[in-house]
Amino acid sequence: MSWRGALSRRLAGSPRAAAIAASGVAGWLGCAGYPTLAEPASAKRVDELTLRVPPRLAADFEAWLPSYVKQLVELPGFLGAKLLSAATPADEAPAVVFVLGGPGAGKGTQCARIVEKHGYVHLSAGDLLRAERTSGSAQGQMIDEYIREGKIVPVEVTVKLLLDAIRADGGRRFLVDGFPRNTNNLSGWQGQAGSAMRVAAVLVFDCPEEVMEERLLERGKTSGRSDDNAASIRKRFATFRDETTPVLKYYEHQGLVTTIDGTRPVDEVWADTTAFIDSLEAGWRRREEA
Numbered sequence: 678m679s680w681r682g683a684l685s686r687r688l689a690g691s692p693r694a695a696a697i698a699a700s701g702v703a704g705w706l707g708c709a710g711y712p713t714l715a716e717p718a719s720a721k722r723v724d725e726l727t728l729r730v731p732p733r734l735a736a737d738f739e740a741w742l743p744s745y746v747k748q749l750v751e752l753p754g755f756l757g758a759k760l761l762s763a764a765t766p767a768d769e770a771p772a773v774v775f776v777l778g779g780p781g782a783g784k785g786t787q788c789a790r791i792v793e794k795h796g797y798v799h800l801s802a803g804d805l806l807r808a809e810r811t812s813g814s815a816q817g818q819m820i821d822e823y824i825r826e827g828k829i830v831p832v833e834v835t836v837k838l839l840l841d842a843i844r845a846d847g848g849r850r851f852l853v854d855g856f857p858r859n860t861n862n863l864s865g866w867q868g869q870a871g872s873a874m875r876v877a878a879v880l881v882f883d884c885p886e887e888v889m890e891e892r893l894l895e896r897g898k899t900s901g902r903s904d905d906n907a908a909s910i911r912k913r914f915a916t917f918r919d920e921t922t923p924v925l926k927y928y929e930h931q932g933l934v935t936t937i938d939g940t941r942p943v944d945e946v947w948a949d950t951t952a953f954i955d956s957l958e959a960g961w962r963r964r965e966e967a
Protein backbone atom coordinates (compact mmCIF):
# COMPACT_ATOMS: atom_id res chain seq x y z
CA MET A 678 0.00 0.00 0.00
CA SER A 679 1.26 3.46 -0.79
CA TRP A 680 0.28 6.49 1.18
CA ARG A 681 -0.05 9.74 -0.69
CA GLY A 682 -1.26 12.91 0.89
CA ALA A 683 -1.72 16.61 0.97
CA LEU A 684 1.97 16.90 1.76
CA SER A 685 2.90 16.77 -1.90
CA ARG A 686 0.46 19.53 -2.81
CA ARG A 687 1.60 21.74 0.03
CA LEU A 688 5.23 21.22 -0.83
CA ALA A 689 4.95 21.70 -4.58
CA GLY A 690 7.64 24.11 -5.70
CA SER A 691 9.49 23.92 -2.41
CA PRO A 692 12.15 21.23 -2.78
CA ARG A 693 14.12 22.28 0.30
CA ALA A 694 11.10 21.99 2.55
CA ALA A 695 10.21 18.68 0.99
CA ALA A 696 13.68 17.28 1.50
CA ILE A 697 13.64 18.28 5.17
CA ALA A 698 10.14 16.92 5.64
CA ALA A 699 11.08 13.70 3.85
CA SER A 700 14.11 13.07 6.01
CA GLY A 701 12.07 13.91 9.13
CA VAL A 702 9.34 11.46 8.17
CA ALA A 703 11.85 8.78 7.22
CA GLY A 704 13.83 9.26 10.43
CA TRP A 705 10.75 9.03 12.53
CA LEU A 706 9.40 5.98 10.75
CA GLY A 707 12.80 4.33 11.01
CA CYS A 708 13.15 4.94 14.72
CA ALA A 709 9.64 3.59 15.34
CA GLY A 710 10.62 0.41 13.52
CA TYR A 711 8.35 1.05 10.59
CA PRO A 712 9.33 0.98 6.93
CA THR A 713 11.27 3.99 5.77
CA LEU A 714 10.45 6.49 3.08
CA ALA A 715 10.23 4.79 -0.29
CA GLU A 716 10.96 7.72 -2.58
CA PRO A 717 12.96 10.46 -0.89
CA ALA A 718 12.24 13.85 -2.35
CA SER A 719 15.46 14.47 -4.19
CA ALA A 720 14.01 15.89 -7.41
CA LYS A 721 14.28 19.59 -8.02
CA ARG A 722 10.59 20.06 -8.09
CA VAL A 723 8.51 17.97 -5.73
CA ASP A 724 5.01 17.20 -6.83
CA GLU A 725 4.42 14.07 -4.88
CA LEU A 726 5.83 12.15 -1.98
CA THR A 727 5.05 8.46 -1.56
CA LEU A 728 5.37 6.31 1.53
CA ARG A 729 5.04 2.55 1.16
CA VAL A 730 3.26 1.01 4.09
CA PRO A 731 2.50 -2.71 4.64
CA PRO A 732 -1.24 -3.52 4.45
CA ARG A 733 -1.51 -4.44 8.14
CA LEU A 734 -0.47 -0.90 9.09
CA ALA A 735 -2.37 0.89 6.34
CA ALA A 736 -5.42 1.85 8.40
CA ASP A 737 -3.31 3.28 11.20
CA PHE A 738 -1.16 5.31 8.85
CA GLU A 739 -4.08 6.65 6.89
CA ALA A 740 -5.66 8.05 10.02
CA TRP A 741 -2.72 9.62 11.80
CA LEU A 742 0.26 10.04 9.50
CA PRO A 743 -1.31 12.93 7.58
CA SER A 744 -1.82 14.92 10.76
CA TYR A 745 1.74 14.17 11.84
CA VAL A 746 3.05 15.42 8.50
CA LYS A 747 0.94 18.55 8.88
CA GLN A 748 2.67 19.27 12.15
CA LEU A 749 6.04 18.64 10.58
CA VAL A 750 5.65 21.05 7.69
CA GLU A 751 4.51 23.76 10.07
CA LEU A 752 7.90 23.85 11.78
CA PRO A 753 9.95 27.00 11.17
CA GLY A 754 12.33 26.74 8.22
CA PHE A 755 10.09 24.63 6.02
CA LEU A 756 10.06 27.21 3.27
CA GLY A 757 6.91 27.51 1.25
CA ALA A 758 5.06 24.77 3.11
CA LYS A 759 1.45 25.77 3.53
CA LEU A 760 -1.40 24.04 5.24
CA LEU A 761 -4.48 23.28 3.22
CA SER A 762 -6.56 22.76 6.32
CA ALA A 763 -6.26 23.44 10.03
CA ALA A 764 -3.98 20.96 11.83
CA THR A 765 -5.80 21.17 15.13
CA PRO A 766 -9.48 21.40 15.97
CA ALA A 767 -10.89 24.75 16.99
CA ASP A 768 -9.86 26.09 20.38
CA GLU A 769 -13.45 25.88 21.56
CA ALA A 770 -13.37 22.08 21.53
CA PRO A 771 -13.11 20.46 24.99
CA ALA A 772 -9.48 19.97 26.00
CA VAL A 773 -8.05 16.56 26.71
CA VAL A 774 -4.82 15.80 28.53
CA PHE A 775 -3.71 12.24 27.88
CA VAL A 776 -1.96 10.77 30.93
CA LEU A 777 0.45 7.96 30.14
CA GLY A 778 3.21 5.95 31.78
CA GLY A 779 3.83 2.31 32.59
CA PRO A 780 1.52 0.25 34.81
CA GLY A 781 2.00 1.48 38.37
CA ALA A 782 3.84 4.66 37.38
CA GLY A 783 1.36 6.68 39.46
CA LYS A 784 -1.05 8.01 36.84
CA GLY A 785 -4.21 7.43 38.84
CA THR A 786 -2.70 8.85 42.02
CA GLN A 787 -1.67 12.11 40.33
CA CYS A 788 -4.93 12.37 38.37
CA ALA A 789 -6.93 12.22 41.62
CA ARG A 790 -4.98 15.21 42.90
CA ILE A 791 -5.45 17.16 39.65
CA VAL A 792 -9.20 16.61 39.94
CA GLU A 793 -9.19 17.89 43.50
CA LYS A 794 -7.06 20.96 42.92
CA HIS A 795 -7.68 21.92 39.30
CA GLY A 796 -11.20 20.62 38.73
CA TYR A 797 -10.52 18.41 35.73
CA VAL A 798 -12.72 15.43 34.95
CA HIS A 799 -10.75 12.20 35.28
CA LEU A 800 -11.54 9.33 32.93
CA SER A 801 -9.47 6.20 33.35
CA ALA A 802 -9.77 4.00 30.27
CA GLY A 803 -8.91 0.99 32.45
CA ASP A 804 -11.66 1.86 34.98
CA LEU A 805 -14.22 2.29 32.19
CA LEU A 806 -13.25 -1.09 30.75
CA ARG A 807 -13.41 -2.76 34.17
CA ALA A 808 -16.88 -1.28 34.73
CA GLU A 809 -18.02 -2.47 31.31
CA ARG A 810 -16.61 -5.94 32.07
CA THR A 811 -18.86 -6.32 35.06
CA SER A 812 -21.92 -4.71 33.47
CA GLY A 813 -23.07 -8.04 32.08
CA SER A 814 -22.70 -6.82 28.49
CA ALA A 815 -21.83 -9.27 25.73
CA GLN A 816 -18.34 -7.94 25.42
CA GLY A 817 -17.62 -8.31 29.16
CA GLN A 818 -15.88 -11.65 28.82
CA MET A 819 -13.74 -10.45 25.94
CA ILE A 820 -12.61 -7.42 28.00
CA ASP A 821 -11.85 -9.68 30.96
CA GLU A 822 -9.49 -11.80 28.86
CA TYR A 823 -7.69 -8.81 27.39
CA ILE A 824 -7.11 -7.26 30.81
CA ARG A 825 -5.87 -10.48 32.37
CA GLU A 826 -3.42 -10.92 29.48
CA GLY A 827 -2.31 -7.27 29.58
CA LYS A 828 -3.45 -6.86 25.98
CA ILE A 829 -5.09 -3.79 24.49
CA VAL A 830 -8.85 -4.01 24.04
CA PRO A 831 -10.05 -3.21 20.47
CA VAL A 832 -10.17 0.55 20.08
CA GLU A 833 -13.83 0.80 19.07
CA VAL A 834 -14.82 -0.43 22.53
CA THR A 835 -12.54 1.94 24.44
CA VAL A 836 -13.20 5.08 22.39
CA LYS A 837 -16.94 4.55 22.63
CA LEU A 838 -16.72 4.27 26.42
CA LEU A 839 -14.54 7.39 26.61
CA LEU A 840 -16.72 9.47 24.29
CA ASP A 841 -19.92 8.39 26.04
CA ALA A 842 -18.40 9.49 29.36
CA ILE A 843 -17.15 12.79 27.94
CA ARG A 844 -20.51 13.61 26.38
CA ALA A 845 -22.44 12.60 29.47
CA ASP A 846 -20.26 14.89 31.59
CA GLY A 847 -20.33 17.88 29.25
CA GLY A 848 -17.19 19.40 30.89
CA ARG A 849 -14.39 21.32 29.16
CA ARG A 850 -11.20 19.82 30.66
CA PHE A 851 -10.60 16.08 30.73
CA LEU A 852 -7.78 13.87 31.93
CA VAL A 853 -7.84 10.70 29.89
CA ASP A 854 -5.73 8.26 31.89
CA GLY A 855 -4.09 5.20 30.32
CA PHE A 856 -5.05 5.95 26.72
CA PRO A 857 -4.02 5.86 23.85
CA ARG A 858 -2.07 2.66 24.49
CA ASN A 859 -1.07 1.80 20.90
CA THR A 860 -1.16 3.20 17.37
CA ASN A 861 -4.50 1.53 16.76
CA ASN A 862 -5.92 3.43 19.79
CA LEU A 863 -4.42 6.60 18.35
CA SER A 864 -5.98 6.22 14.92
CA GLY A 865 -9.31 5.17 16.48
CA TRP A 866 -9.31 8.29 18.65
CA GLN A 867 -8.42 10.53 15.73
CA GLY A 868 -11.09 8.96 13.57
CA GLN A 869 -13.90 9.09 16.13
CA ALA A 870 -13.02 12.02 18.39
CA GLY A 871 -10.36 13.96 16.48
CA SER A 872 -12.52 16.86 15.32
CA ALA A 873 -14.64 17.13 18.48
CA MET A 874 -11.82 17.16 21.05
CA ARG A 875 -8.53 19.04 21.37
CA VAL A 876 -5.51 17.09 22.63
CA ALA A 877 -3.88 19.85 24.66
CA ALA A 878 -1.00 17.87 26.17
CA VAL A 879 0.34 14.44 26.95
CA LEU A 880 1.57 14.01 30.50
CA VAL A 881 3.91 11.06 30.97
CA PHE A 882 5.02 9.60 34.30
CA ASP A 883 8.35 7.88 33.91
CA CYS A 884 9.26 5.08 36.30
CA PRO A 885 11.56 2.01 36.11
CA GLU A 886 9.93 -1.41 35.91
CA GLU A 887 11.43 -2.63 39.22
CA VAL A 888 9.74 0.24 41.07
CA MET A 889 6.42 -0.20 39.26
CA GLU A 890 6.46 -3.95 39.88
CA GLU A 891 6.96 -3.46 43.61
CA ARG A 892 4.10 -0.96 43.75
CA LEU A 893 1.73 -3.18 41.78
CA LEU A 894 2.45 -6.27 43.85
CA GLU A 895 1.79 -4.23 46.97
CA ARG A 896 -1.41 -2.82 45.44
CA GLY A 897 -2.41 -6.35 44.43
CA LYS A 898 -2.74 -7.35 48.08
CA THR A 899 -5.92 -5.27 48.34
CA SER A 900 -6.93 -4.04 44.86
CA GLY A 901 -8.78 -7.14 43.77
CA ARG A 902 -7.51 -6.48 40.24
CA SER A 903 -7.07 -9.62 38.15
CA ASP A 904 -3.95 -8.15 36.55
CA ASP A 905 -2.04 -7.09 39.70
CA ASN A 906 -0.08 -10.35 39.82
CA ALA A 907 3.46 -11.16 38.69
CA ALA A 908 2.48 -12.94 35.46
CA SER A 909 0.05 -10.25 34.26
CA ILE A 910 2.42 -7.45 35.32
CA ARG A 911 5.19 -8.87 33.08
CA LYS A 912 2.80 -8.94 30.13
CA ARG A 913 1.59 -5.39 30.84
CA PHE A 914 5.18 -4.13 30.92
CA ALA A 915 5.89 -5.79 27.56
CA THR A 916 2.75 -4.26 26.05
CA PHE A 917 3.76 -0.83 27.32
CA ARG A 918 7.29 -1.13 25.89
CA ASP A 919 6.25 -2.52 22.52
CA GLU A 920 2.96 -0.77 21.82
CA THR A 921 2.78 2.45 23.83
CA THR A 922 6.29 3.72 23.08
CA PRO A 923 5.45 4.54 19.42
CA VAL A 924 2.46 6.59 20.63
CA LEU A 925 4.73 8.57 22.95
CA LYS A 926 7.14 9.14 20.04
CA TYR A 927 4.31 10.42 17.90
CA TYR A 928 3.23 12.98 20.48
CA GLU A 929 6.85 13.91 21.24
CA HIS A 930 7.23 14.86 17.60
CA GLN A 931 4.16 17.03 17.98
CA GLY A 932 5.76 18.81 20.95
CA LEU A 933 2.91 17.78 23.23
CA VAL A 934 4.75 15.58 25.74
CA THR A 935 5.78 16.61 29.26
CA THR A 936 7.60 13.89 31.17
CA ILE A 937 7.70 13.81 34.96
CA ASP A 938 9.91 11.53 37.05
CA GLY A 939 7.36 9.33 38.83
CA THR A 940 9.93 7.42 40.90
CA ARG A 941 9.98 9.98 43.72
CA PRO A 942 7.56 10.18 46.67
CA VAL A 943 3.99 11.15 45.78
CA ASP A 944 4.29 14.74 47.07
CA GLU A 945 7.42 15.42 45.06
CA VAL A 946 5.82 14.06 41.90
CA TRP A 947 2.77 16.18 42.67
CA ALA A 948 4.83 19.37 42.89
CA ASP A 949 5.84 18.89 39.24
CA THR A 950 2.38 17.75 38.20
CA THR A 951 0.53 20.75 39.60
CA ALA A 952 3.18 23.11 38.17
CA PHE A 953 2.59 21.55 34.78
CA ILE A 954 -1.19 22.04 34.97
CA ASP A 955 -0.65 25.63 36.11
CA SER A 956 1.56 26.34 33.11
CA LEU A 957 -0.92 24.71 30.74
CA GLU A 958 -3.72 26.88 32.12
CA ALA A 959 -1.54 30.00 31.96
CA GLY A 960 -0.85 29.30 28.28
CA TRP A 961 -4.57 29.04 27.58
CA ARG A 962 -5.25 32.30 29.42
CA ARG A 963 -2.52 34.08 27.42
CA ARG A 964 -4.02 32.80 24.19
CA GLU A 965 -7.52 33.93 25.20
CA GLU A 966 -6.25 37.41 26.07
CA ALA A 967 -4.24 37.80 22.84
Ligand SMILES: Nc1ncnc2c1ncn2[C@@H]1O[C@H](COP(=O)(O)OP(=O)(O)OP(=O)(O)O)[C@@H](O)[C@H]1O
Nearest residue numbers: 780781782783784785786892896939941942943946
Ligand atom coordinates in the same frame (compact mmCIF):
# COMPACT_ATOMS: atom_id res chain seq x y z
N1 LIG B 1 5.08 8.31 43.82
C1 LIG B 1 4.70 7.17 44.41
N2 LIG B 1 5.47 6.59 45.31
C2 LIG B 1 5.09 5.42 45.92
N3 LIG B 1 3.94 4.77 45.65
C3 LIG B 1 3.14 5.32 44.73
C4 LIG B 1 3.46 6.54 44.05
N4 LIG B 1 2.48 6.84 43.20
C5 LIG B 1 1.56 5.86 43.31
N5 LIG B 1 1.94 4.95 44.23
C6 LIG B 1 1.25 3.71 44.61
O1 LIG B 1 1.55 2.77 43.58
C7 LIG B 1 0.39 2.06 43.19
C8 LIG B 1 0.08 2.34 41.71
O2 LIG B 1 -0.27 3.71 41.60
P1 LIG B 1 -1.40 4.18 40.58
O3 LIG B 1 -2.60 3.32 40.73
O4 LIG B 1 -1.55 5.64 40.74
O5 LIG B 1 -0.63 3.85 39.23
P2 LIG B 1 -1.19 3.79 37.74
O6 LIG B 1 -0.11 4.28 36.87
O7 LIG B 1 -2.51 4.47 37.65
O8 LIG B 1 -1.37 2.23 37.59
P3 LIG B 1 -2.24 1.39 36.51
O9 LIG B 1 -1.80 1.81 35.17
O10 LIG B 1 -1.87 -0.02 36.83
O11 LIG B 1 -3.66 1.67 36.80
C9 LIG B 1 -0.72 2.50 44.13
O12 LIG B 1 -0.82 1.58 45.18
C10 LIG B 1 -0.25 3.87 44.64
O13 LIG B 1 -0.70 4.13 45.93
Ligand SMILES: O=c1ccn([C@@H]2O[C@H](COP(=O)(O)O)[C@@H](O)[C@H]2O)c(=O)[nH]1
Nearest residue numbers: 802803823824827828829830835855856
Ligand atom coordinates in the same frame (compact mmCIF):
# COMPACT_ATOMS: atom_id res chain seq x y z
O1 LIG C 1 -7.01 2.19 26.67
C1 LIG C 1 -6.92 1.12 27.32
C2 LIG C 1 -6.71 1.10 28.70
C3 LIG C 1 -6.64 -0.09 29.36
N1 LIG C 1 -6.76 -1.25 28.68
C4 LIG C 1 -6.72 -2.55 29.39
O2 LIG C 1 -6.97 -2.38 30.78
C5 LIG C 1 -5.84 -2.83 31.52
C6 LIG C 1 -5.69 -2.02 32.76
O3 LIG C 1 -5.44 -0.67 32.44
P1 LIG C 1 -4.97 0.37 33.57
O4 LIG C 1 -4.68 1.65 32.86
O5 LIG C 1 -3.76 -0.22 34.21
O6 LIG C 1 -6.11 0.50 34.54
C7 LIG C 1 -4.67 -2.76 30.54
O7 LIG C 1 -3.60 -3.60 30.89
C8 LIG C 1 -5.36 -3.22 29.26
O8 LIG C 1 -5.56 -4.61 29.24
C9 LIG C 1 -6.96 -1.24 27.33
O9 LIG C 1 -7.07 -2.29 26.69
N2 LIG C 1 -7.04 -0.05 26.68
